[in-house]
Amino acid sequence: MKPSIFGYQAPTTLDEAISLLAGDPDAAVLAGGQTLLPAMNFRAANPSLLVDIQHIDGLRSIVVGAEAIVVKAMVRHREFELDADVRRVNPLIAEVMQHVAHIPIRNRGTVVGSLCHADPSAEMPLLLVLLGGSVIVQGLSGSREIAAEKFFQSFLTTARSHDEIVVEARFPLLPPMAGWAFDEVTRRHGDYAVVGVGCVLSLDESSRASGVRLAACGIADRPVRLKEAETVLNGTALGTSDLDAAVAASMAAVTQPDDINVSASYRRRALGTLIRRMVAKAAQRAQMAEVAS
Numbered sequence: 001m002k003p004s005i006f007g008y009q010a011p012t013t014l015d016e017a018i019s020l021l022a023g024d025p026d027a028a029v030l031a032g033g034q035t036l037l038p039a040m041n042f043r044a045a046n047p048s049l050l051v052d053i054q055h056i057d058g059l060r061s062i063v064v065g066a067e068a069i070v071v072k073a074m075v076r077h078r079e080f081e082l083d084a085d086v087r088r089v090n091p092l093i094a095e096v097m098q099h100v101a102h103i104p105i106r107n108r109g110t111v112v113g114s115l116c117h118a119d120p121s122a123e124m125p126l127l128l129v130l131l132g133g134s135v136i137v138q139g140l141s142g143s144r145e146i147a148a149e150k151f152f153q154s155f156l157t158t159a160r161s162h163d164e165i166v167v168e169a170r171f172p173l174l175p176p177m178a179g180w181a182f183d184e185v186t187r188r189h190g191d192y193a194v195v196g197v198g199c200v201l202s203l204d205e206s207s208r209a210s211g212v213r214l215a216a217c218g219i220a221d222r223p224v225r226l227k228e229a230e231t232v233l234n235g236t237a238l239g240t241s242d243l244d245a246a247v248a249a250s251m252a253a254v255t256q257p258d259d260i261n262v263s264a265s266y267r268r269r270a271l272g273t274l275i276r277r278m279v280a281k282a283a284q285r286a287q288m289a290e291v292a293s
């Protein structure tokens, strides 16, 4: 199919882009186009106007700061994945990025575009929630910061207002000596996750877990922090019974119903398996970091 008739504007300033969005309730931001353009071709999206943000200055940088990595709106997935400084301060990011689509799509698609699309099975929203990051949005009334857990509101829906552009995302650095892990169950490599789980944790002097963070995608209408499981695991030696308890505490987080791909009970089993594996892998990496220090 071909898209409906639409207008196209390529502003060179953020103010111009915001005014264009504010002037047309059916206008849409165009970033890498890897989701929006296929949706338009299927007529699942019918914007009257595309506001292409790729010619706006200042939207292409990745800056590693003291507390977070700041990724501007036009940074492509592949740039984020391959950035040497990002790999050094937060190797979890590259581990997650390998699962986002295929390289040609990662060459064009943007990190922030993926966050704005807010697919509950996508990896980047999970990563932002897992790390406790945020986005900065800018609109007619100025800019504001929105925490990841507030930004993702439901299926393909965020807290961004129509006239706002997400200008950057902030991914916190990993705590020193932390262990980390991400993996997913998927039908084919490069597909969206059926279920994905990420984990970050530290170990104290007696090898007990602290600062456990767990998040999952593909189990609800948005990425979910598994806070009950985190509480169960903090302070434990991460033994089999601790992991059993964490898995049991996570099952209620699966609210995605059966669909054409898998049943809800399959998602629960996949979630349990991934939690066990990701916690074990993160703990192993935390131990290795301790040995190497």
Ligand SMILES: Cc1cc2nc3c(=O)[nH]c(=O)nc-3n(C[C@H](O)[C@H](O)[C@H](O)COP(=O)(O)OP(=O)(O)OC[C@H]3O[C@@H](n4cnc5c(N)ncnc54)[C@H](O)[C@@H]3O)c2cc1C
Binding pocket: 028, 029, 030, 031, 032, 033, 034, 035, 036, 037, 038, 073, 099, 100, 101, 102, 105, 108, 109, 110, 111, 112, 113, 114, 115, 116, 117, 121, 122, 123, 124, 160, 164, 165, 166, 167, 190, 191, 192, 193
């Ligand atoms: C075959 C295929 C497989 C894929 N597999 C995966 C996968 O496994 N995991 C995954 O996470 N993704 C996957 N994707 C999607 C890919 O990651 C996209 O790049 C990403 O979702 C959107 O990024 P984009 O820059 O292309 O955004 P666009 O397509 O340009 O925009 C997506 C949406 O976000 C809005 N938007 C974009 N940028 C902004 C902004 N700065 N401010 C406000 N609104 C904005 C747009 O208006 C639109 O609604 C896949 C895509 C394809 C085609």
